[in-house]
Amino acid sequence: MVAKRKKKYSVGEGAQFMSRKAALKKLQLSLNDFRRLCIIKGIYPREPRNRKRAQKGQSGIKTLYHVKDIQFLLHEPIIWKLRDYKIFNKKVGRARAIKDFERLHRYLNNHPTLKLDHIVKERYPTFLDALRDLDDCLTLCFLFSTFPSLAHVPRDQSALCQRLTMEFLHAVIEAKALRKVFISIKGYYFQAEIKGETVTWIVPHHFSFEPQHRAEVDFKIMSTFVEFYTILLGFVNFRLYHWLNLYYPPKFNSINQNEGEKDLVDENVYVAERIAALNFPLSKTSNEVVEEDLEIDAFNNDESPEKIEELKKEAEKDKQLKTLFKGLKFFLNREVPREPLVFIIRCFGGEVSWDKSLFVGSTFDENDESITHHIVDRPSMEKHFISRYYIQPQWLFDSVNCRELLPVNKYFMGEILPPHLSPFIDKERDQQYIPPEERALLDASIEHMYKKDEENDGEGVDDDEEDEDNEEDGGENEDDEEESDNEEESQNEKKLSVTPGEVFKEVPWEKSRQERQEYRLREKLVKNKHRKLYKSMMEGKEKRAKEIWLLRKKRRLHDAEKAEDTKGKKKVAKKENGPAKKNEAATKGKKKSKIN
Amino acid sequence: MGKTDKNLKRKVEEASNSKEIEEEKGSDSEEEDFLTTLNGDEDSSDSDREIEDSEDDNNELVEDEGEENNDSISGEDSEASDELEDEEEDESDEEDDSSGGEEEEEPLSEESEEETSEKEDESPKSINKLSESSKLDKNALSRSKTDEYADNDTSDEEDIRNTVGNIPKNWYDDYKHLGYDWDGKRIIKPEQGDQLDAFLKKMEDPDFWRTVKDPQTGQNVVLSDEDIQLIRRIRGQKIPDVNFEEYAPWIEWFTSKVEQMPIRKFPEHKRSFLPSKSEAQKVSKLVHALKMGWIKTREEQAKLRAKKEPQFYMLWQTDDQTEEMRRIHKHISAPKRLLPGHAESYNPPPEYLFDAKELKLWNKLKNAPWKRKLHFIPQKIDSLRKVPAYPRFIKERFLRCLDLYLCPRAIKMKLNIEPESLVPKLPSPRDLQPFPTVMSLEYKGHTDMVRCISTEKTGQYLLSGSDDGTVKIWEVNTARCLKTIKIEGVVRSVEWCPNQALSLVLVASDNDVYLINPHVGDTLISQKTDAVLSEVPKSDHIIPERIRTCVQWLEPTQELYERGVRLHLKHFKEVTQVTWHGKGDYFATVMPDGANRSVLISQVSRRRSQLPFAKAKGLIQCVLFHPTKPCLFVATQRHIRIYDLVKQNLIKKLMTNSKWISTMAIHPLGDNLLVGTYDRKMLWFDLDLSTKPYQTLRLHGTAVRGVAFHKRYPLFASGSDDRSLIISHGMVYNDLLQNPLIVPLKRLQDHDSFNDFGIFGVHFHPLQPWVFTSGADSTIKLYSN
Incomplete structure (x- = not known):
């Protein structure tokens, strides 16, 4: 008997994948419903190993879902809810068409709602999984919390986002989990470490909502995402609060208005209240301290002792970071963006307040003598207290990223700020450009520099210091770039000295040149199999090297320009007078002194 | 437009007055006349003003313009006045009912008239003034009746010819003028008399006490009696209006009495005392709906709303324990977004x-x-406060959302290696010395491309053939050209006879192959060679037709003999290559165009040739004798065939996998073959191993034209059109299990390119680790270590 001939694509990759159209047919759903279901259930198309086979021999590129995924959707009870929605929409449509408003009202009041609790558990088997996937959730929720009521974004949703994000911030404050902060042109990046998982989120700058073109952004899709994310965030918050021995939902002291009134107050007041709430600690269920910092045991012998030492140092620094602002009192001036700053300061144990007459929730007055830092973002102020530093907000961010309190002298009011560096640069990666400022931080020569700065301050020569810095930076750059240059210089020095006779000198770069040549010959022997890979890798390397070179060049040009500028200024200053300079120095002293 | 206003007012007054007059029916004609002169007849008023103008030239223009304005607006005014009249009529009716204020009015108007008559006598100017004052009275009158103008119009009491407005007059103290009229012309201050004048006036003028200065115009104004009366009344704290009756009887507009009897004559309906049935129905419906839960109270609604809000509870009991449930198949979590850099x-x-x-x-x-x-x-x-919102933020979030649910996911293994690790680890060239590293000598003399070179077996002399139709013999150590042998035609191939007992070189040019005695080196040998070659071996062998048409062994002509040619072979096609067998008796010639007769093996001692192949296998590029075995390597365009010359059969066919073979060289041990191709490759064949190349070397950028093995050292070299000579280490081990080691050592690039050609011939020194290259730039170069 002849074996039955197998049909093509009945096994293997051809049977494993399903195009979207086939999936829709199988699920008996409209595209919109399917999309919603996919978003909520976290189903995504998959890239087959062999597309042609997976598409059953069809050409073109199709959205392919795994058959098992579609079967998984098939068993989802939500599908029935979606069908209910369909019926509901029909009913509502009819009632509206015949103008039966009573019925319409009734329908609208009991519209079907999706319950997503089980999906959260299904998608995130453990709490840690949920934490791991919290980045997008938080960023989107923070964005939606700034939204007005839109066509597809109900007011309830953005209000819920506001509530949940605020709760999350409180949890982070209580857990002292914040690690890194960064002011980007896109928004404030925050990175927290919760239970060993890093969670990064972006809080957009003020006035982030802009009406978008319909072809550009579909708020309906985003709203569906937020629908799921709010539920996820709620459960995460609940567990976090529970872990931190806090009541959930939290009771905020300052918000004591009832619901009706809250609808009436305008947006600004509402925002102000949210920030005010950030400024007060939450009530706790018990006074036990959640201590999860464990000393790193020396059991893991497989690692080298240096590494363990390094890890220990890191842990020590992290611990130090948690109490970075402890004992410091901050006062925020009116123009400073309050929400991120209050969050940061509270996270690291500082006290913060602002003008009572402008926003609610301030805890102490501007005239309080115990304020240590006054955060200003304007070039000058009329009233000064001797007892405090007037600094710009970037100091907070840089200090946090540095995990220690940086010297404030570069951040005084009206100073031109040093560049704000990203804390998210992976230091292990080679072939990346490190700006001189960061190198200064890495070299731990910061204290040295600081000392020098102080000395300079004492002498009252600020410009010189900058010059020196530049020169140093320049020197470092050159060191890295071209060793040969330095050697050339040393040769030049040698030429000056008198040497008896002509001794054959090996050309210093000859050796490296030769090595390079040899390498070039050798790299031609790369296996055929790896040739393309090698080529692309080398291309990438070259590209990166070029980028670094470009950045160095730009920096060098910039520094040269700046040096020229300062020189010009100095000349002018010299032409003027000595005393004027002294005065300047006096004003540039560490503490701006003037009694109100 | 003060004038027009005034005019309007006047009209109104006139109308009201005239009405009163009509009612009175006994009014004085004089008054009527006066009124008409004032308002009704434009002509008469004009005439009045003309009189005034004659006195006061300054104001002439102003006045005229005022009139024009009057005319233009009068139409509208009349309408407005009509309306006003109507209103007044109504009010006057009311007045009629209540009290007759007119009786008091009459004498007053008479009074004013008397006064006017007095003033008329005095001066025409005062008439104007008076008219105003009388109008004032009228105004007051009308106010007493109707309070219509009380709040919005008092401007008619002022002279508003001055346009500066209500400003402190002392601002104009230093100027000659007081302000500006409607034309923008200055109003000049009137002449100010000195104190003496003032005194005289005081003495002489009876009206001095009632003369005041108008701050607007600077003119003296004589106050009328009414004015004075008004002032007095104000001073006396009386009501300024003379006509106001302080003690008028009280009129009770609304009754204060409580009526005993109903006003309507029918009683209240029963309905009004019974609760409404329909309302009760409605209420019961509502109650029912509440009971049934169809409608909700506000509290209930709030509760429901709270219930609809998501309820959170402890979803995960522990941090890391999972509950068994159906989950997504082989979940691939979405990659996180890249974190921002410094930029x-x-x-x-x-x-x-x-x-x-x-x-x-x-x-x-x-x-x-x-x-x-x-x-x-x-x-x-x-500054942080200046940081704007990022305009693409929402869009970026949206794109991320799209990625999350629409982007196909797959697990990709990421290669985390350095590119250097892909480069094979090879011994350092420094450990593999000696090998040629520097160019030490240059052999100049040829005038065209040098295609081929060869050395004597001892390495003392170098032989080269060039396109300029010469063969040159050089002394290697001094780079001196010892001999130049002229040969017509391009010299395609030269080779020194490997037999040391013979001083003989093989030269291929066009269709001819010459055996030349170069007469260098040991004279004994060269003489012996001459002697050996002079005698023609006798044989009765009949040369087959096929060979005879192919090659003819000729004695050289006298001329050629003098040049050193000892034997001359004439071929039927162009010869591109000649090569000696290792013993130095046989040599092979290649004629690519010869079809099945392209390879010819000739024997010098017997002066005989044979054609080893009966069939053409392709376009033959070059041939090579095995150094020890009786084998012949034949390279066609794509393959290399190895023939056993004794058994006369094919041993092996090597697959080169390249498009066009250019040249080949064999390792002195005979187990390895190096093949250069025009498609930039060099192929190393290990003959024991496989018919496929053991290694393909892509060392050159262009076509490889010359390859060579060193006889003693483990070196090989290759020259190509990119003008570079690459010297490599090619170690062949006796151990069969160990594969040859190939290490490129040095790249040398000294030749110039000519017509896109670089290096043609590569030849190692037989004893020293030196290498000769001949290039298209008509030079030969020696590289030594």
């Missing part, structure tokens, strides 16, 4: 900011944003 900072280091060129490039890639270096333009903002 994204609001205050990045200055080098990250775009310069003009980068910005231009960024803008240029508008339609291909994925090619951009950064997806945003770095910005430096000097």
Whole structure:
């Protein structure tokens, strides 16, 4: 008997994948419903190993879902809810068409709602999984919390986002989990470490909502995402609060208005209240301290002792970071963006307040003598207290990223700020450009520099210091770039000295040149199999090297320009007078002194 | 437009007055006349003013213009006045009912008339003034009746010829003028008399006490009696209006009495005392709906709303324990977004900011944003408060959402290796010395490309053949040309006889192959060679037709003999290559165009040739004798065939996998073959191993034209059209299990290119680790260690 001939694509990759159209047919759903279901259930198309086979021999590129995924959707009870929605929409449509408003009202009041609790558990088997996937959730929720009521974004949703994000911030404050902060042109990046998982989120700058073109952004899709994310965030918050021995939902002291009134107050007041709430600690269920910092045991012998030492140092620094602002009192001036700053300061144990007459929730007055830092973002102020530093907000961010309190002298009011560096640069990666400022931080020569700065301050020569810095930076750059240059210089020095006779000198770069040549010959022997890979890798390397070179060049040009500028200024200053300079120095002293 | 206002008022007054007069029916004609002169007849008033103008020239223009304005607006005014009249009528009716204020009015108007008559006598100017004052009275009258103008119009009491407005007059103290009239002309201050004049006036003028100065015009104004009366009344704290009756009887507009009887004559309906049935029905419906839960109270609604809000509870009991449930199949979690670098900072280091060129490039890639270096333009903002919202934030979030649910996911293994690790680890060239590293000598003398070179077996002399139709013999150590042998035609191939007992070289040019005694070196040998070659071996062998048409062994002509040619072979096609067998008796010639007769093996001692192949296997490029075995390597365009010359059969066919073979060389041990191809490759064949190349070397950038093995050292070299000579280490081990070691050692590039040709011939010194190269730049170079 002849074996039955197998049909093509009945096994293997051809049977494993399903195009979207086939999936829709199988699920008996409209595209919109399917999309919603996919978003909520976290189903995504998959890239087959062999597309042609997976598409059953069809050409073109199709959205392919795994058959098992579609079967998984098939068993989802939500599908029935979606069908209910369909019926509901029909009913509502009819009632509206015949103008039966009573019925319409009734329908609208009991519209079907999706319950997503089980999906959260299904998608995130453990709490840690949920934490791991919290980045997008938080960023989107923070964005939606700034939204007005839109066509597809109900007011309830953005209000819920506001509530949940605020709760999350409180949890982070209580857990002292914040690690890194960064002011980007896109928004404030925050990175927290919760239970060993890093969670990064972006809080957009003020006035982030802009009406978008319909072809550009579909708020309906985003709203569906937020629908799921709010539920996820709620459960995460609940567990976090529970872990931190806090009541959930939290009771905020300052918000004591009832619901009706809250609808009436305008947006600004509402925002102000949210920030005010950030400024007060939450009530706790018990006074036990959640201590999860464990000393790193020396059991893991497989690692080298240096590494363990390094890890220990890191842990020590992290611990130090948690109490970075402890004992410091901050006062925020009116123009400073309050929400991120209050969050940061509270996270690291500082006290913060602002003008009572402008926003609610301030805890102490501007005239309080115990304020240590006054955060200003304007070039000058009329009233000064001797007892405090007037600094710009970037100091907070840089200090946090540095995990220690940086010297404030570069951040005084009206100073031109040093560049704000990203804390998210992976230091292990080679072939990346490190700006001189960061190198200064890495070299731990910061204290040295600081000392020098102080000395300079004492002498009252600020410009010189900058010059020196530049020169140093320049020197470092050159060191890295071209060793040969330095050697050339040393040769030049040698030429000056008198040497008896002509001794054959090996050309210093000859050796490296030769090595390079040899390498070039050798790299031609790369296996055929790896040739393309090698080529692309080398291309990438070259590209990166070029980028670094470009950045160095730009920096060098910039520094040269700046040096020229300062020189010009100095000349002018010299032409003027000595005393004027002294005065300047006096004003540039560490503490701006003037009694109100 | 004060004038027009005034006019309007006048008209109104006139109307009201006339009505009163009509009612009175006994009014004085004089008054009527006066009124008409004032308001009704334009002509008469004009005439009045003309009189005034004659006195006061300054104001002439103003007045005229005022009139014009009057005319133009009068139409509208009349309408307005009509309306006003109506209103007044109504009010006057009311007045009629209540009290007759008119009786008091009459005498007053008479009074005013008397006064006017007095003033008329005095001066025409005062008439005007008076008219105003009388109008004032009228105004007051009308006010007493109707309070119509009380609040909005008092401007008619002022002279508003001056346009400066209500400003402190002392501002004009230093000027000659007081202000500006309607034309914008200055109003000059009237002449101010000195104190003496003032005194005289005081003495002489009886009206001096009632003369005041108008601050607007600077004119003296004589107050009328009414004015004075008004002032007096104000001073006396009386009501300024003379006509106001302080003690008028009280009129009770609304009754204060409580009526005993109903006003309507029918009683209240029963309905009004019974509860409404329909309302009760409605209420019961509502109650029912409440009971049934159809409608909700507000509290209930709030509760429901709270219930609809998501309820959170402890979803995960522990941190890391999972509950068994159906989950997504082989979940691939979405990759996290890349974290921002320094460039994204609001205050990045200055080098990250775009310069003009980068910005231009960024803008240029508008339609291909994925090619951009950064997806945003770095910005430096000097202060945090100035940081604006990122305009693409929502869009970026949206794209991320799209990625999350629409982007196909797959697990990709990421290679985390350094590119250097892909480069094979080879011993350092320094450990593999000696090998030629520097160019030490250059042999100049040829005038055209040098295609082929060869050395004597001892390495003392170098032989070269060039396109200029000469063969030159050089002394290797001094680079001196010892001999130049002229040969017509391009010399395609030369080779020194490997037999040391013979001083003989083989030269191929066009269709001819010459055996030349170069007469260098040991004279004994060369003489012996001459002697050996002079005698023609006798044989009765009949040369087959096939060979005879192919090659003819000729004695050289006298001329050729003098040049050193000892034997002359004439072929039927162009010869491209000649090569000796290792013993030095046989040699092979290659004629690529010869079809099945392209390879010819000739024996010098017998002066005989034979054609080893009966069939053409392809376009033959070159042939090579095995150094020890009786084998012949024949390279066609793509393959190399190895023939056993004794058994006369094919041993092996080597697959080169390249398009066009150019040359080949065999390792002195005979187990390895190096093949150069025009498609830039060099192929190392290990003959024991496989018919496929053991290693393909892509060392050159262009066609390889010459390859050579060193006889003693483990070296091989290759020259190509890219003018470079690459010397490599090619160690062959006796151990069969160990594969040859190939290490490229040195790249030397000294030849110039000519017609896109670089190096043609590569030849090692037989004893020293030196290498000769002949190039298209008509030079030969020696590289030594």
